[in-house]
Amino acid sequence: MRAVVFALLFLLGATPAAAQTNGTGPDVVVIVADDLGFGDVGYNGSGIRTPHLDRMAAEGLRLDRFYVSPLCSPSRAGLLTGRYGVRMGINEPVSHSDTLGIPPAEVTLAEYLGDAGYETAMVGKWHLGDDCPYHPLQQGFDSFVGLLSGGADYFSRRTIVGPDWWRDAAPVDTGGYTTDLIAEEAVEVLSRPRDGPLFLYLPFTAPHTPLQAVENDLAHYAGVEEPRRTFSAMTTGLDRAIGRVMESVRASGRPTLVWFLSDNGAVETFGGSNGGLAGGKGHTFEGGIRVPSVVWYPAWGARTVEHPVWYLDVLPTVLGLLADPPAPAQPLDGADLGPTFAGAPPDPSLSSRTLFSYRRTGTDGYWLAAQTATWKYVEHLLPDRAVVDLFRIDLDPYEQADSSRSYRARVAEMQTEALAFTDLTLPGATRDETLTIDRPPDLAECSGILTTPPGPPPDGLSLRVGPNPLRDDSAVRIETDRFREIRVDLVDLLGRRVRILFQGTVEAGGRRAVPVRPGGLPSGVYVVRVTAAGASASARVVVAR
Numbered sequence: 001m002r003a004v005v006f007a008l009l010f011l012l013g014a015t016p017a018a019a020q021t022n023g024t025g026p027d028v029v030v031i032v033a034d035d036l037g038f039g040d041v042g043y044n045g046s047g048i049r050t051p052h053l054d055r056m057a058a059e060g061l062r063l064d065r066f067y068v069s070p071l072c073s074p075s076r077a078g079l080l081t082g083r084y085g086v087r088m089g090i091n092e093p094v095s096h097s098d099t100l101g102i103p104p105a106e107v108t109l110a111e112y113l114g115d116a117g118y119e120t121a122m123v124g125k126w127h128l129g130d131d132c133p134y135h136p137l138q139q140g141f142d143s144f145v146g147l148l149s150g151g152a153d154y155f156s157r158r159t160i161v162g163p164d165w166w167r168d169a170a171p172v173d174t175g176g177y178t179t180d181l182i183a184e185e186a187v188e189v190l191s192r193p194r195d196g197p198l199f200l201y202l203p204f205t206a207p208h209t210p211l212q213a214v215e216n217d218l219a220h221y222a223g224v225e226e227p228r229r230t231f232s233a234m235t236t237g238l239d240r241a242i243g244r245v246m247e248s249v250r251a252s253g254r255p256t257l258v259w260f261l262s263d264n265g266a267v268e269t270f271g272g273s274n275g276g277l278a279g280g281k282g283h284t285f286e287g288g289i290r291v292p293s294v295v296w297y298p299a300w301g302a303r304t305v306e307h308p309v310w311y312l313d314v315l316p317t318v319l320g321l322l323a324d325p326p327a328p329a330q331p332l333d334g335a336d337l338g339p340t341f342a343g344a345p346p347d348p349s350l351s352s353r354t355l356f357s358y359r360r361t362g363t364d365g366y367w368l369a370a371q372t373a374t375w376k377y378v379e380h381l382l383p384d385r386a387v388v389d390l391f392r393i394d395l396d397p398y399e400q401a402d403s404s405r406s407y408r409a410r411v412a413e414m415q416t417e418a419l420a421f422t423d424l425t426l427p428g429a430t431r432d433e434t435l436t437i438d439r440p441p442d443l444a445e446c447s448g449i450l451t452t453p454p455g456p457p458p459d460g461l462s463l464r465v466g467p468n469p470l471r472d473d474s475a476v477r478i479e480t481d482r483f484r485e486i487r488v489d490l491v492d493l494l495g496r497r498v499r500i501l502f503q504g505t506v507e508a509g510g511r512r513a514v515p516v517r518p519g520g521l522p523s524g525v526y527v528v529r530v531t532a533a534g535a536s537a538s539a540r541v542v543v544a545r
Contacts, residue, residue: 024117025321026255026297027198029190029245030079030109030314033238033292034072034125034151034208037266039275040235041292046273048232049220052243056260056294061341062304066293068264068311070282070359070367072150073127075263075311076203080108080128080139082315082332084356086425091360093150094129096161101129102139107329109315110140113199116322119525119542122146123185124203137168141201142525142542143469144168145185147178151205154178154212168467177214179206179234183241190248192523192544195492197254202245203263207234209270231271246296255299257321259314262291278399284357284369284378285399300341307346308373310355313337354414356421370418377414388415459535461486465528469542470518476501476528482508484532490516490541491527498526518543 042050043057069075073094074085081102085091088103102108110120122141128134130148137144147157147164154177157165165172174181186202211226213233220236221229242260249256265288266272267281279285293309312334319325320336335353340346351373359367361381368379376393379386390404390411404411460481467474476488488502498521502514516528521543529538 024197024323025318026257027200027249027252028113028118028318028321029198029200029202029249029256029258030318031242031245031258031260032076032079032124032201032203033260033262034203034205035264035266035270035272035281036207036235036238036262036292037268037272037274037280037287038277038290038292039273040207040231040266044275044292046275049236050239052239052246053260053292053294056242056246056258056296059298059302060258060294060296061300061302063293063295063309064304064306065308065373066261066291066310067289067308067355067357067371068261068291070264070284070288070357072263074359076126076128077102078333079261079311079314080110080201081106082109082312082328082334083330084312084333084421084424086358086421087333090128091358091425094127096130096149096159101131101134104133104138105330108140109318110136110199110201112140112315112319112326113197114140114142114540115326116324117196118199119194119196120199120201121189122201122203123189124182124201125150125205126203135169137468142540143189143544146182146203147205151208151210152178153210154205168469170467177237179204179237179241180214183244186245187248189544190245190252194524196525204238204241206238206241207231207272209267211270213237227269227271229271256297257318258296259293259318260296261293261311261314264288265291276398282359282361282367284359284367284380286393286397288367289357289369290397295341297341301343305341307340307350308355308371309337310334312355317341354417356418358418358422358425360425366422368418368422370414370421375410375414377411377418379415379418390414461530461532461535461537463528463530463537463539465516465539465541469544470516470521472517472519474516474518474541476514476516476530478506478512478514478530480506480508480510480532484535486530486532488514489529489531491529492524501528516541 077085217233274287277287279287320338357369
């Protein structure tokens with residue numbers, strides 16, 4: 001999508017500088033913890049040491065009622081698109097035996113910000129499809145380091161199907177502890193010199209299983225029983241990693257919004273704590289969907305936000321910070337809370353809107369919820385019957401007093417809304433049962449060439465660039481349906497030519513590979529532009545040192 005936008009800009013005589021100037025906003029860092037419960041952070045009363053998160057909560061907006069999906073992949077899909085995962089077939093965690101991911105038709109936060117002139121980087125856990133069409137570099141990210149699956153051994157990065165640690169589309173073998181590796185890569189991204197803004201998506205794997213921690217962190221919890229001891233140590237390691245990221249953010253002096261959240265509630269049998277909230281991961285009770293979250297953005301000050309905020313609000317709120325926010329490509333399920341975060345009185349609509357949570361379990365089971373700021377309807381299926389509850393959730397966050405018998409009309413109304421929401425679920429919205437054997441990702445078809453303008457080639461002229469970020473063996477691969485005189489330029493985001501890579505002819509139906517080596521180029525984002533009479537195509541590339 002971004003490359004198409006740049007191609008149109010050049011064809012119309014505009015420059016990428018216009019796109020960047022009109023859409024420039026602060027740097028954005030979105031940090032996601034994995035299976036961290038409401039009661040697992042110090043600022044919510046936990047005994048786990050989380051001094052860096054506690055400082056963020058003291059300096060920023062502490063979102064007291066922040067809601068996600070009850071499971072990881074749907075939360076991540078909604079976070080990146082502003083739309084419920086069930087709209088795109090993601091209702092359960094995506095597994096190795098799935099053929100699911102964020103569909104190319106969806107527009108991610110990385111794509112929106114990339115169009116606005118941002119460098120977009122991802123470090124950490126993807127878990128939204130491991131085939132080429134769903135790869136992070138096909139979803140708007142200029143660079144990717146991390147796991148494609150839902151989790152791996154913290155010291156070897158191995159899963160049941162083999163190693164899972166990648167740099168872009170290439171598997172890499174590295175030592176160390178995963179939480180520390182993610183922090184190191186994030187600091188490297190944040191430290192690169194750049195002219196434009198940065199979007200860094202930083203989903204950690206901690207404290208998700210397998211329960212593995214480094215000895216120094218375990219030493220803090222010598223008197224704590226397992227599995228809480230290792231879970232606590234992993235959380236402290238996560239907090240230390242976040243502290244390194246925040247140190248880089250503060251040292252940069254750049255306007256930066258940092259949004260921290262967990263993807264779902266904790267699994268208490270694995271050592272997590274939901275702070276007394278009912279249920280946990282996989283449930284639509286509060287323990288499964290109400291999680292710790294902080295927005296650190298000095299321009300918005302420090303205070304506690306008590307009205308509900310959703311994971312679906314992240315994308316529209318971030319886009320609202322741009323000088324020229326883009327119109328959503330598809331209807332969004334979240335809202336721009338920027339004005340409220342900046343201090344304006346909450347819009348009354350925030351209290352009346354309804355958040356839906358849905359999870360299918362097996363063939364016939366399900367968990368379902370619909371809630372406003374005041375009321376919450378919950379329905380789940382037991383082996384012998386469906387259980388329905390209604391809670392005055394603003395007064396009863398621990399869901400102890402069922403009011404369903406006293407408010408039958410409200411139950412019927414919210415049940416109708418909730419069941420209508422389940423109709424959005426697409427076929428195959430859980431695991432593809434036709435695949436019975438887990439398989440490792442096969443990115444051979446990608447060939448490390450993932451900077452490809454989507455859609456039909458403009459006027460029969462197409463290009464691919466890769467590997468990307470650029471290496472000494474990177475090349476621009478051009479195809480044309482007719483004899484053409486073409487020129488290939490490397491330009492910066494201000495539209496200034498950096499290098500002429502090629503000028504000459506390509507035969508009809510011919511292909512040409514043009515080397516594009518990064519030697520001598522400073523770190524940053526560039527545009528490869530191919531022009532011919534009546535046609536132009538562009539793709540963004542990254543130089544990382």
